[in-house]
Amino acid sequence: MSSRRSDAIQYLRLTPAQLEQALSVHAGFLNGRRGLPAGFLRYLTAPGAPFDGRRLSDIDLTGAHLAGSSFVGADLRRASLYCADLSGCDLRRARLDRADLRGARLAGSNLGGAILDEADMRAAVLCASSQPGDLRVLGGGAGAANLDDDGAHVVDFSNCSLRGARLRGANLKNANFTDANLDGCDLTGARLGGARFEGAIITGVDIDRLGLPSMVFAGCVTDPSPEAQARIDDIHRELDLGHAWVTTDGKAGRPPRLDELDLRPAAGLFANRLMVGLSARGAVAIGMEFAGAELAGASFDEADLRGADFSGCDLRGASFRNAKLAHARFKGANIEPLTLEDGGLRHTSFEGARLDGTGLVAAEAPDRERRSA
Secondary structure (H helix, E strand, C coil), rough: CCCEECCCCCECCCCHHHHHHHHHHHHHCCCCCCCCCCCCCCCCCCCEECCCCCEEEEEECCCCCCCCCCCCCCCCCECCCCCCCCCCCCCCCCEEECCEECCCECCCCCCCEEEEECCCCCCCCCEEEEEECEEEECCHHHHHHHHCCCCCCEEECCCCCCCEECCCCCECCCEEECCCCCCCEECCCEECCCCCCCECCCCCCCCHHHCCCCCHHHCCCCCCCHHHHHCHHHHHHHHHHHHHHHCCCCCCHHHHCCCCCCCCCHHHHHCCCCCCEECCCCEECCCCCCCCCCCCCCCCCCCCCCECCCCCECCCCECCCCEEECCCCCCCCEECCECCCCCCCCCCCCCCCCCCCCCCCCCCCCHHHCCCC
């Protein structure tokens, strides 16, 4: 490993072999083995490096120059990327929960399907003291602190999970938030001119304080309406009918019919429920818990299920055609074919569904379609 000194900072340059060794050391640290001192990769200079699928949680890459690198599917939870240069990086499906991204440069980066829940993306400046009382802004990653260059901060957040992310004061001019989950996101003082929000989830966000025309948020998912709240009893009755239909072997009740309804006001009613044959086409069930439910043969075609939890569900023969499923969880779910009374099989379908962050594979072939996360 070699380094050079610049502006009172030791910038670290590694060969590909040395970088691989350093990442192995970090992996050992994550596995409980003793590694190098904390922060040993600060100010790393490795533009264009491959980090796809890497376990990099808790890594300290403060001030690192990583422009053009690829982090597809990488685990960067709680990573320190303070004032790092991530411009032009491919961060699709990366985990950045609680990451420190203050002052990080993300110009031209792709965060489609990434998770940045509770990430800190406030502005910051990387400085060093050359003499008492004299602070100087440093180069490299510190360039991210210059928020005056509007063209340098166009970032793609499409289909990202940004729940609870802190973007206070961030320069997000022309940013793409299409279909992103901004639930509870702090955008106080952010510069959002020209930003796109088509299909974004903006629950828990005071959009009146963002200084943008209301038309910008047309088509966004907002908090449940009073009309949706008033349908809770109807939803409850449908679920009772479904329970009776299963427990009486079809002698009473019928499969629940919840098409086109906003199910969020009744969010606590669905986990571990008997809902065989449920029809919830076009329903809104963002972030809802279905864990442990019996949903064989259910239809969620064109439903909005972003962030929903289907862990441990019986989803044999269920249909999710053209559904929004970004960051939904399917751990332990049964998505094998459903055997029909005539001996035929009905395959679980994800045709046309958005599967970013789920670990599922699109319905390209039956054997791949049936995999669970």
